[in-house]
Amino acid sequence: MRKMTQTPDQKSKNDYIESFCKENWEELYRFIYYRVQNREEAEDITQEAFEKTIYQNLNSNVSVLNHKNYLKTIALNIIRDRFRKIKARAMTIDIEEVKGKEPADDDFADLVVERYRVEEALSKLTIDQRKVLEYRILKGYSIKETAQKMNKKENAVKVLQFRAVKAMYKLMSEM
Amino acid sequence: MNRIKRLSKYIDCLNNEEMPKEHISGGYDKEMEQLMYTVRTIKSLRDPVMPDEGYEKNLANFVKENTNSNTSRNQKKMTDLESYVKKRLITAAITVAFVIMALATVYLLNGRLGSDNIVKAMEQAYNKVKAYHGIIETAEINGLGEIVYVSRQEVWADTEGKYFVKQLDEGTEGVITINNGFNRWQIRPDIKKVYMFAAEPDPYRFTFDLREEISDITKAQSVKKIGQENLLNRETDIYEITPDGGLPYKIWVDTNTDLPIKKETAIYNALLTKTYYTELEFTDEIPAELLIYNKPEGFEVVEINPEQLVATLQEAKEIAGFMPEIPNNIGDYVLSRIAVLTNSGAIKLTFSHIDKEKEITFIQEKAKDKFKAASDAVIGLVNNNIAEILNNYQGIPGLRSIRWQQADMEYTVYGKDMDVLSEFAKAVFGGEIYLPEKDKTELKPQIEVPYDIETEKNEQKSVDAGHSPWRLDPVFVAQVFVNLLISPEGIEGEYEIPYENIELIKNDGVNAVVKINHEKSIAEYVYLKRLVRQDDTGIWTVIGYDPVVKND
Numbered sequence: 073m074r075k076m077t078q079t080p081d082q083k084s085k086n087d088y089i090e091s092f093c094k095e096n097w098e099e100l101y102r103f104i105y106y107r108v109q110n111r112e113e114a115e116d117i118t119q120e121a122f123e124k125t126i127y128q129n130l131n132s133n134v135s136v137l138n139h140k141n142y143l144k145t146i147a148l149n150i151i152r153d154r155f156r157k158i159k160a161r162a163m164t165i166d167i168e169e170v171k172g173k174e175p176a177d178d179d180f181a182d183l184v185v186e187r188y189r190v191e192e193a194l195s196k197l198t199i200d201q202r203k204v205l206e207y208r209i210l211k212g213y214s215i216k217e218t219a220q221k222m223n224k225k226e227n228a229v230k231v232l233q234f235r236a237v238k239a240m241y242k243l244m245s246e247m
Numbered sequence: 248m249n250r251i252k253r254l255s256k257y258i259d260c261l262n263n264e265e266m267p268k269e270h271i272s273g274g275y276d277k278e279m280e281q282l283m284y285t286v287r288t289i290k291s292l293r294d295p296v297m298p299d300e301g302y303e304k305n306l307a308n309f310v311k312e313n314t315n316s317n318t319s320r321n322q323k324k325m326t327d328l329e330s331y332v333k334k335r336l337i338t339a340a341i342t343v344a345f346v347i348m349a350l351a352t353v354y355l356l357n358g359r360l361g362s363d364n365i366v367k368a369m370e371q372a373y374n375k376v377k378a379y380h381g382i383i384e385t386a387e388i389n390g391l392g393e394i395v396y397v398s399r400q401e402v403w404a405d406t407e408g409k410y411f412v413k414q415l416d417e418g419t420e421g422v423i424t425i426n427n428g429f430n431r432w433q434i435r436p437d438i439k440k441v442y443m444f445a446a447e448p449d450p451y452r453f454t455f456d457l458r459e460e461i462s463d464i465t466k467a468q469s470v471k472k473i474g475q476e477n478l479l480n481r482e483t484d485i486y487e488i489t490p491d492g493g494l495p496y497k498i499w500v501d502t503n504t505d506l507p508i509k510k511e512t513a514i515y516n517a518l519l520t521k522t523y524y525t526e527l528e529f530t531d532e533i534p535a536e537l538l539i540y541n542k543p544e545g546f547e548v549v550e551i552n553p554e555q556l557v558a559t560l561q562e563a564k565e566i567a568g569f570m571p572e573i574p575n576n577i578g579d580y581v582l583s584r585i586a587v588l589t590n591s592g593a594i595k596l597t598f599s600h601i602d603k604e605k606e607i608t609f610i611q612e613k614a615k616d617k618f619k620a621a622s623d624a625v626i627g628l629v630n631n632n633i634a635e636i637l638n639n640y641q642g643i644p645g646l647r648s649i650r651w652q653q654a655d656m657e658y659t660v661y662g663k664d665m666d667v668l669s670e671f672a673k674a675v676f677g678g679e680i681y682l683p684e685k686d687k688t689e690l691k692p693q694i695e696v697p698y699d700i701e702t703e704k705n706e707q708k709s710v711d712a713g714h715s716p717w718r719l720d721p722v723f724v725a726q727v728f729v730n731l732l733i734s735p736e737g738i739e740g741e742y743e744i745p746y747e748n749i750e751l752i753k754n755d756g757v758n759a760v761v762k763i764n765h766e767k768s769i770a771e772y773v774y775l776k777r778l779v780r781q782d783d784t785g786i787w788t789v790i791g792y793d794p795v796v797k798n799d
């Protein structure tokens with residue numbers, strides 16, 4: 073069997089990939105997670121964004137000055153691209169709507185403002201609507217657990233949660 | 248599927264941290280997208296769930312593998328769905344490979360680690376623990392080998408800080424202490440009372456809490472393997488731990504689990520303490536029924552510092568009567584919890600780091616009394632206001648705090664990192680912070696008081712063993728000193744100069760100066776120093792004083 077060895081070039085390339093991933097993965101992952109709100113997809117898009125960025129860095133003469141921003145741009149393009157494909161199939165999606173609000177992740181003040189916007193909208197819901205969103209989305213309880221806590225039937229919780237999310241969308245759009 | 252069910256499934260998917268099929272296959276209309284966007288926005292109030300340990304390596308390997316192949320990007324181009332399936336398979340393969348590597352590593356660690364690596368092995372082993380259940384026995388043995396005290400307790404604990412502790416020994420039998428993450432309470436059958444406390448800060452630590460024990464070992468000066476023993480049918484390695492301050496002690500580490508199961512202190516004042524798990528099992532979680540608050544019939548509830556969670560700052564304002572200040576520019580911390588302390592009317596804001604398990608708590612309330620710093624506090628300045636700086640907030644070692652008053656309000660920030668706390672305090676009003684640095688100012692008392700360093704070292708050991716805790720309080724030490732100055736033959740009964748008449752005017756953690764406000768005092772200022780150890784566990788010694796100047 074032929075023994076696999078690394079050439080010096082390949083070694084330095086691998087070192088570069090490792091240090092680039094180490095330095096940037098966490099910030100990019102958080103950036104993506106904020107938009108997709110699930111670990112599986114955030115991990116997937118992070119991987120794809122790194123692959124594309126590093127391929128570009130290794131195979132292009134164009135030098136990128138701000139890698140963090142470049143990674144984020146690539147990640148946003150991947151997210152938008154996915155939704156564009158969906159649009160082609162479903163023919164009903166407004167890409168800008170899908171994109172949603174994009175707070176500057178590094179700016180704490182913007183995150184606080186965004187948080188206030190959501191909190192403000194939550195505070196305007198009825199007590200039951202607010203509770204159901206707190207249990208289901210903020211605390212992550214199942215329908216069954218939420219039904220037990222609210223002393224309601226499971227179907228009633230589903231209806232209540234649907235109306236609460238609709239009301240939230242309306243309130244947030246008006247702000 | 249109707250919209251109601253579909254939205255519910257979508258929420259379930261996000262709660263399970265899985266990609267909803269809507270994100271890859273579409274098939275929904277504009278209204279559904281608006282609802283999904285709203286769900287994601289609400290969920291963004293929660294902290295992100297970070298990947299498992301090893302993701303960074305998997306990522307680098309994945310990228311290396313793909314960029315090292317000769318396939319160009321164009322040749323590789325696939326549909327999203329194909330790409331999705333391919334990536335899922337690769338991810339799964341890498342994950343399997345990683346798990347195999349991790350298992351192999353654990354095997355090697357269990358079998359081959361020497362004492363040099365045992366601390367790391369314990370940390371790694373504890374990181375895999377979700378919760379545990381055990382029976383802990385403690386025995387105190389005197390110099391004649393006689394057991395003078397034994398206690399037993401049943402413990403359930405998890406790695407998030409929740410616990411259920413039940414006393415099994417005579418005298419305190421049936422006393423149960425519980426922290427379920429939201430509330431903390433203690434059931435006292437002997438007096439038929441339930442004491443309710445805020446869930447945090449939680450100064451309670453049951454004996455031999457694995458988390459605390461391993462944390463202490465990681466800070467030790469040295470860890471040395473000194474033997475092996477079969478303990479209750481478990482093979483153990485014995486290590487001698489020399490802590491950073493205090494006397495060495497021994498721990499027995501189960502070679503199967505890499506976790507400590509027994510601890511033995513050094514003999515001090517002819518007393519040795521042994522603590523050990525007679526039973527220890529690992530579980531996925533503490534049984535839910537143990538963590539549910541349930542007041543036994545006929546018991547009285549005593550609320551101690553209760554707090555009420557609220558959803559918004561506006562709600563907090565309505566209860567407390569003022570709008571809380573929010574610090575600006577505090578980096579990666581986000582406001583994660585708002586509560587009102589109903590006894591004091593204070594607002595308590597918790598800020599969590601966006602990706603690490605770190606929290607800063609900011610308490611704001613209307614100032615009730617003139618500001619007086621605690622006697623064991625370091626004195627600093629926040630916006631030119633005197634600030635109390637503690638390294639053991641509410642008696643919890645390592646929990647630091649800054650407290651000050653400004654414009655009829657009193658503010659306290661507490662957490663583990665003093666630099667972050669200082670940034671927080673600064674960020675509230677954008678003013679300046681002064682935290683005194685150690686050993687910068689040499690004290691120059693007019694009259695020096697001699698001391699014997701060997702006596703002080705012995706005294707420090709005595710205090711380390713739990714004796715004379717007053718030596719840790721500079722005001723108390725000064726009080727004893729000034730009372731002895733006026734009654735050199737010894738103090739009988741009440742102190743002539745009370746504690747309240749002594750004011751701490753300087754404390755940088757190493758040097759302290761107190762002012763005596765009493766007509767009978769011979770000394771006006773007393774100078775103290777931590778001679779043996781310069782941290783919160785170091786004793787204070789009087790090194791001099793300035794006599795009262797008589798104006799007659």
